[in-house]
Amino acid sequence: MKIKVGIVGGAGYTGGEMLRILVHHPEVEINFVHSNSNAGNLISDVHTDLLGDTELRFSDMLSQNIDVLFLCMGHGESSKFLAANKIESHIKIIDLSQDFRLEKNTAFENRTFVYGLPELNKEKIKNAQNIANPGCFATCIQLALLPLAANNLLQNEIHVNATTGSTGAGQSLANTSHFSWRNQNLSIYKAFEHQHLNEIGESLIQLQNDFKEAINFIPQRGNFSRGILASCYTECDLSLEEVQALYKNYYQDHIFTHISKKNIDLKQVVNTNKCFIHLEKHGNKLLVTSIIDNLLKGASGQAVQNMNLMFGLGENTGLKLKSGGF
Numbered sequence: 001m002k003i004k005v006g007i008v009g010g011a012g013y014t015g016g017e018m019l020r021i022l023v024h025h026p027e028v029e030i031n032f033v034h035s036n037s038n039a040g041n042l043i044s045d046v047h048t049d050l051l052g053d054t055e056l057r058f059s060d061m062l063s064q065n066i067d068v069l070f071l072c073m074g075h076g077e078s079s080k081f082l083a084a085n086k087i088e089s090h091i092k093i094i095d096l097s098q099d100f101r102l103e104k105n106t107a108f109e110n111r112t113f114v115y116g117l118p119e120l121n122k123e124k125i126k127n128a129q130n131i132a133n134p135g136c137f138a139t140c141i142q143l144a145l146l147p148l149a150a151n152n153l154l155q156n157e158i159h160v161n162a163t164t165g166s167t168g169a170g171q172s173l174a175n176t177s178h179f180s181w182r183n184q185n186l187s188i189y190k191a192f193e194h195q196h197l198n199e200i201g202e203s204l205i206q207l208q209n210d211f212k213e214a215i216n217f218i219p220q221r222g223n224f225s226r227g228i229l230a231s232c233y234t235e236c237d238l239s240l241e242e243v244q245a246l247y248k249n250y251y252q253d254h255i256f257t258h259i260s261k262k263n264i265d266l267k268q269v270v271n272t273n274k275c276f277i278h279l280e281k282h283g284n285k286l287l288v289t290s291i292i293d294n295l296l297k298g299a300s301g302q303a304v305q306n307m308n309l310m311f312g313l314g315e316n317t318g319l320k321l322k323s324g325g326f
Contacts (some may be wrong), residue, residue, distance in 0.1 A: 002029040004065060008081060009072035010058060011035045016047045016094050017300035018070055020207055023054045025304070025318030031066045032059045034122045066306055068092040072300070073100065074197075079108060093130045093302050099131040101199045116306045119254045120203055131304065137162055137219060138196040138297025139229045142203050143275045144290035147250035149207035151234060157213050161273055162230035163220040164294055165213055172260045187221045194219050204206075227266040236286035243279050243286060255295065255315055256274070256305070260269060266291050273301035273319045296321065 009015045010033035022028045039060035044051040071078045078097040100113035114124045118129035204211045251257045257275045264278045273296045280287040
């Protein structure tokens with residue numbers, strides 16, 4: 001029997017990626033795709049590349065005849081939606097907003113949310129009823145740092161410079177999302193105070209409970225559509241060979257995260273659910289470069305990965321996606 005799925009917020013970027021994955025997922029049946037603004041319209045009228053793949057239409061109605069509900073909504077909207085709409089307790093929820101990621105927010109009404117980073121919480125995810133999907137920057141940066149925290153090696157300040165594509169800002173129009181502004185441009189925003197810092201800190205403390213060093217995070221808006229490249233450096237006394245072995249050991253049972261001995265570039269992971277990591281030593285400084293697709297491993301792909309774990313499927317079921325290449 002296939003997993004019956006409902007999607008709320010199906011007209012946005014993450015909703016579109018969710019549909020592109022799930023219409024071809026061998027173990028899924030999409031019951032409904034909710035959108036107030038597009039009710040009655042064909043899915044392929046909004047996500048035009050899905051023409052020929054599905055005849056589904058958006059609906060403004062919710063059905064309880066599902067096994068799992070994906071909330072592909074803006075930050076602050078998921079909690080409002082769940083407060084206004086009673087979802088039966090047997091239905092699993094995977095939320096892509098930031099509403100339930102932090103420890104202080106994991107309990108909501110009669111539900112408790114597990115932080116859904118498989119490389120950190122795989123066993124908890126397998127037994128979870130509700131998942132708070134991680135943020136895109138948070139995913140990329142955590143995957144760069146988790147092996148160090150797991151080995152109690154984060155004893156100094158961490159410096160992070162990370163650039164994200166324009167889809168990271170969502171579909172809502174803003175001065176910084178217009179093509180004429182974004183094209184051939186680069187800018188910094190929310191320096192040292194990006195909202196994803198809190199979930200990164202909580203995850204590092206989960207592995208290294210004495211972690212208290214500053215994470216100096218400088219986010220940038222890139223002039224490309226999708227993907228994140230994060231460069232992180234901190235002091236480390238281990239040799240490069242020792243660090244490479246440590247990272248390979250940590251990720252040996254995580255099929256989407258890979259350590260490359262060659263320099264990496266963003267196109268290698270765009271349109272995939274992969275994370276590639278490259279390590280360098282410069283004196284006593286360790287440089288860790290991490291790359292993901294912000295809409296897939298940083299959002300919808302990771303959400304489906306979590307669904308697979310929750311329902312006992314192979315982690316990569318429906319996620320054998322190929323890079324866009326050149």
